[in-house]
Amino acid sequence: METHPSYPQLSLLVSKYPSTAGSLFQTYNDLLLGKFYNAVKSQQWRDLQIVDLGEPCNRASLQGRRPAHIAVEDVDALLHVVPCFMSETISLSWISDVFKALSNPESIYLAIATEDSSIVYYKLSSGIVKPVV
Amino acid sequence: MTQTRIPIHIANKRAFVWDVEDLVKLRSQHHICGILVGTLPHLSQQNVFLGVPLVLMPEEAVLLVEKEIAVLVDDPNAYPEPTPTQLEKWMSEQEYIVQRHQALFEGNLKGNKETKASERAMSEEAVRKRKERELRRQQKALERQNSPLDLNSDERPSSTTVSASAAPAGAVASLPVSAENEENNSSFNVIVPAISSSMEWYSPKGRTFTSIESAKEAGVWDYPSDLHDRARCGVFRDLWEQGYFMGGGIRFGSDYLIYPGDPLRYHSHFAATVIDSPISEIRPMEIVAHGRLGTATKKTHLLCGWDDEKKQVSYFSIEWAGFG
Numbered sequence: 001m002e003t004h005p006s007y008p009q010l011s012l013l014v015s016k017y018p019s020t021a022g023s024l025f026q027t028y029n030d031l032l033l034g035k036f037y038n039a040v041k042s043q044q045w046r047d048l049q050i051v052d053l054g055e056p057c058n059r060a061s062l063q064g065r066r067p068a069h070i071a072v073e074d075v076d077a078l079l080h081v082v083p084c085f086m087s088e089t090i091s092l093s094w095i096s097d098v099f100k101a102l103s104n105p106e107s108i109y110l111a112i113a114t115e116d117s118s119i120v121y122y123k124l125s126s127g128i129v130k131p132v133v
Numbered sequence: 134m135t136q137t138r139i140p141i142h143i144a145n146k147r148a149f150v151w152d153v154e155d156l157v158k159l160r161s162q163h164h165i166c167g168i169l170v171g172t173l174p175h176l177s178q179q180n181v182f183l184g185v186p187l188v189l190m191p192e193e194a195v196l197l198v199e200k201e202i203a204v205l206v207d208d209p210n211a212y213p214e215p216t217p218t219q220l221e222k223w224m225s226e227q228e229y230i231v232q233r234h235q236a237l238f239e240g241n242l243k244g245n246k247e248t249k250a251s252e253r254a255m256s257e258e259a260v261r262k263r264k265e266r267e268l269r270r271q272q273k274a275l276e277r278q279n280s281p282l283d284l285n286s287d288e289r290p291s292s293t294t295v296s297a298s299a300a301p302a303g304a305v306a307s308l309p310v311s312a313e314n315e316e317n318n319s320s321f322n323v324i325v326p327a328i329s330s331s332m333e334w335y336s337p338k339g340r341t342f343t344s345i346e347s348a349k350e351a352g353v354w355d356y357p358s359d360l361h362d363r364a365r366c367g368v369f370r371d372l373w374e375q376g377y378f379m380g381g382g383i384r385f386g387s388d389y390l391i392y393p394g395d396p397l398r399y400h401s402h403f404a405a406t407v408i409d410s411p412i413s414e415i416r417p418m419e420i421v422a423h424g425r426l427g428t429a430t431k432k433t434h435l436l437c438g439w440d441d442e443k444k445q446v447s448y449f450s451i452e453w454a455g456f457g
Contacts, residue, residue, distance in 0.1 A: 030457070066456070086417050092438040093411040095449055107455050112417040121454035124422040129450040130402055131433040 001025055013060040017047055020059040023083035023113040024050075028062060030111075030119050031081065047078075053101040057094075059083070060112075061102065081121070083111045099126055109123065139203040140337065141194055142186075143353050148194035148205075151327050156187050156322040163202055164378045165193050166396060183325050190381075191356040193367040198345055199370075207340035212266075215334035232263060234321035237449075243398065286342045364409040364439035371446040372405070372437075382406075387434065403450075406437040411447075418445050420451055428453040 001007060001014070001021070005028055014021040031045040048064035062081040066072065080102050084090065098108060107125035114120075139158060142149045150156055159165045171184035172276065189197075197203035236259075236321040277431065329335040348354035357363045365388070372379060380401065387404035390396075405429055408415065415436075425435035434451040 015301070027211075070456070072455075084417060087412045089416060091412050091415055092408055092436065092447065094415075094446065096411070110417070110420060111457070112421060119457055120421055121457035123452045123454045125450040125452070126448075127450065127453050127454075128403065128435060128448050129433060131427070131431055131452065 004029075009050065014050060017059050020083065020085075023085045023111070024060050024062075026113040026117060026119055027081060027083035027111040031062060031064060042097070051080075053082075053098065057097050057101050060099070061108075062126070079109060080105055081109045081111050083113060086112050086114045095124060138201065138343075139197070140206045140341070141189065141197065141205050141206040143348070144208050146353070146355060148189040148191065149208075150189065151186050151329075153185060153327075156185070159187075160395070163197070163200075164373070165197065166378060166380060167193065168381070179306070190369075191362075192366050193379075194354075195356060195366050196370050196373055198348075201277070201343075205342040205345075205348045205354055206337045207342070207348075207351065208337070211329075211335060212332075213334060213336055213341045215332075217400040230324060231321045232260065235263075238320065271285075286326070294304045305382045309311055360441060361407075361409050363441060367408050367439045367441075367444065367445050368405070368407045368437040377454055385430060385432065386422065388391075390432075391435070400431075402432060403435050404430075404432050405437050408436055408438040411438055424451040424453045427451060 001009075004025075006025070007014075010025060010028060014024065017024075024057075027047070028050070032048055033044065044067060045064040046066075046068065048062060051061045051063055053059055053061050059082075062083070063078055064081070065076055065078060068075060082098055099105065102108065104126070107123050107129075110122050110124055112120050112122070139155045140152075142151060150159065156167070159167065164443070167187040168182040169185065170188050171186055172179055192432045194203070194205070198205060242300075255264075326332070329337075342348035342351065342353065345354065357366050369379060369389070372389070372391060378394065378396055380390045380392065380396055382389045382404050384390070384404075385401075385404040388407045389405045390401040391403035391405055392399050392401045406423065423434035423436075429446070436449045436451065437446075438447045
């Protein structure tokens with residue numbers, strides 16, 4: 001990991017939270033570089049930053065804006081992406097701690113990293129939110 | 134004071150509703166749907182059209198009792214032995230029904246105008262003749278077989294003036310009876326009433342429970358029994374108080390399906406899973422499974438967390454992110 005070009009941005013929080021470093025590293029690079037091997041600048045997440053969630057979450061989170069070319073409602077919204085591993089166990093109090101640490105956004109994206117390097121993203125919203133038709 | 138609460142009949146710790154009027158009230162006034170499980174005795178595999186009884190989820194029964202909308206009735210113990218008078222009255226009512234059916238059947242067979250034939254068949258003369266025929270037939274059968282005492286051959290003061298309550302609304306079981314004598318081969322229906330109140334000796338009053346605790350103490354009911362049950366009750370109640378209709382969620386991999394209105398009119402928007410406590414372990418794979426299934430079926434999956442100390446429910450909605 002240390003030799004990877006993205007390491008400088010991650011080094012601080014990787015060393016602070018070593019047990020979750022792997023998922024942070026995977027997710028950061030996935031969002032930054034996307035699935036596009038051409039790595040065209042416009043197809044990456046914008047304004048990507050790493051956030052320290054502090055106690056009791058003890059992990060880092062990512063925030064940024066979606067690639068501009070994808071047509072979604074409110075494409076410039078600041079989204080929170082919280083990485084974790086498929087092999088971890090979480091709980092509802094874990095989820096509400098994360099929401100609290102991020103000052104209660106409407107929703108967060110849970111990035112679940114797996115051993116074969118695939119990542120799946122699921123949107124967790126606080127409360128009962130109707131599905132988008 | 135007469136009981137205005139809906140009776141929920143408990144048999145073997147399951148909650149049943151038998152009265153169609155109560156069913157309607159539960160659905161339209163209290164947005165509790167339940168599941169109809171009654172089918173036909175001779176075609177029990179038929180499940181396209183199901184009738185009474187309605188089975189309630191244990192959470193639904195608990196909620197209805199706690200909200201004082203219903204009471205629990207220990208049904209198996211609500212039938213004391215009928216008095217001889219009550220039994221006689223019941224038997225003559227049954228006879229009247231049988232005769233009426235046979236009269237209508239005969240009327241139809243002969244192709245006459247139904248009303249005239251049945252009127253004729255029901256005249257005093259016809260009834261008396263039929264009774265004599267019946268008695269004769271049974272005596273012949275007795276002599277032939279020397280069989281044990283047949284209830285029907287008892288001599289009784291015949292009375293054709295019976296109360297109108299002789300034909301209660303209820304399920305009809307069709308039993309083709311082959312008479313021992315070829316003279317009278319008409320079949321008749323044995324009516325099994327769905328509502329026990331048509332039987333004079335039915336006494337639910339002594340076996341009615343107005344609270345879950347009292348029913349538990351009497352050994353009639355035992356839900357909720359642990360944290361998981363309490364969590365389900367708590368979540369169900371919270372969702373009910375918000376006005377939703379709830380149905381079973383097994384078809385969508387959840388505990389409940391949540392409808393914004395009557396399930397006959399709406400598709401459900403949510404599939405809900407009950408989480409027993411804030412610290413219950415959840416694996417990320419579950420988030421994947423719930424999220425994917427929900428999104429594929431145009432629903433949001435809800436994680437409903439029960440806090441047993443604060444007695445509160447917290448909700449999180451899961452959706453596939455749409456990227457990644």
